[in-house]
Amino acid sequence: MKKVHIVSHSHWDREWYFNLEDSNLLLGENLTYLMGVLENREDYPSYSFDAQASIIDEYLNIYPENKNRLKKLITNKKIFVGPWYTQADSLLINKESLIRNLQYGIDICENFGHSMSVGYLPDIFGQNQYLPSIFKGFEIDDAIFQRGVYTDQLKGNLNFKWSSPDGIEVRANNIYLGYGPGKFLDSSDEYIEGKLLPMLKKLEILNTDCEDLLLPAGGDQVLIREYFPKVIEELNQKNLGYEFILHGRTSLKIR
């Protein structure tokens, strides 16, 4: 039986979607709410906050009084952060800039308790071909990304070794359905039949040599879905031929 790993997350369009004031208004609401939920919900194992330290930095400029609360949640791996400083479009900038981006991001996140050791780039529009080499330089062995690879190039498998021109490689996973296929996760028969099972079938075909399916469940600036633990329990009770697991603190490699 395939395991479906549901990673609850917010994606944050920090640089282009809004002006700074709008972005910070949303960020203040979102992260404050997230902290309140995770501090009080033992059944909510973890949340991923888009792998970029800039939004933590920005938040604490506005709400410095929440620093210790945030630090505790990051230290306890209730909130996953890092390794990037910002989700830069890696095709547009110099390699040196990408290296510094990771260096700043990892430093800031480690000071807050941990930096996620995954080269996570969910929404950029192509991948710099030296990224595997750059990741390895930071002891990051895994990459997760959406765009920049044609379906034919995947050769029927979303999990592959991704090599830089210098021959250095990392393990990679292509989030074929994007970063939000599980955004509206629900246990209604209508959702299961109409959305969930077709998505899982698609992922299953492209993960034949692996028992685990990754189902990112979040979206742009979304608030934490507080009902996910209940929905996941209900999905498991329906015996759909999959084991649904809300991503917890033990299944991701961290620094």
Ligand SMILES: [Zn+2]
């Ligand atoms: Zn985006």
